[in-house]
Amino acid sequence: MAEKLLQAPILDPQEIIKLIPQKPPFVMVDKLHDYTKLTGITGFLVPDDNILVDNGIFSEPGLIEHMAQSMSLHRGYQGYISGLEKPQTGFIGAIKSVEIFRLPKAGEELTTHVEILHEVMKVTLVTAKTLDKNEQVIATSEMKTVTVD
Template sequence: MDIKEDHIINIHQFLPHRTPMLMADYILELTKEKVVTSFEILKDNIFVHQNEFVEAGLIENLAQTCSSILGQSFFENPEADTKVIGFITNIKKIEIFALPKVGNKIISKASLISQYENICHIFCETFNQDELLIRAEINLFIQEIKQ
């Protein structure tokens, strides 16, 4: 995938996660039904073991990528101090094919299958260049935290 620098969105605008639990760097494409993110795996990442990004890290990366589809409605006003919390409510199907290494930049793609209010069912995949790393169908729930 060609990354167009002028279209990159900082994912902090759409997720409540912060270091060390932020597992996506940038949103490369975002619509109401689809999102594409990038993430560079650094050696000090909490999900790196023996120079590989482990399965739990891949799943968290997918969940954060997917939540951008649903989370964007909570962050329409960039000035607002919105706080949200999200949960994986179900992993319907998951296949892990390979683990990326430190220094790899992975690309995750997610497509909305269905949505009912703040619950959505999403198909997602993560790639290291052309190599498919993980494929899954997950359900997410996101809600705003009242302050």
């Protein structure tokens, strides 16, 4: 079992923003529940006024971006505990697979589990699984992210 490196969940959205390169209105994570070297659990309460909410529904691009930002938050916390002054910038390099079983509504709380499968230089292969409040899987993905700085 991997060592948990997060003393207490980070539930303040203002603290989360310090850990990711994304800035409002393009922030799709607002909590870090758990962190180990290879895994993380993030959260996001989908606001009605989110830029990727349309007619009260969090869109497919929003859900994909949330999963990618969950990885970004994992990477950002890793940098923070390593002493980096600011989060590293990255992007989705490739999406191997995405399955969306349903789109969440504004006001729903999402919980996403990320796991690093492989890392070579600045390219990371990661899986993400997003659950609703009833712990039903609503989306999964496998993607490569690239860190650029």
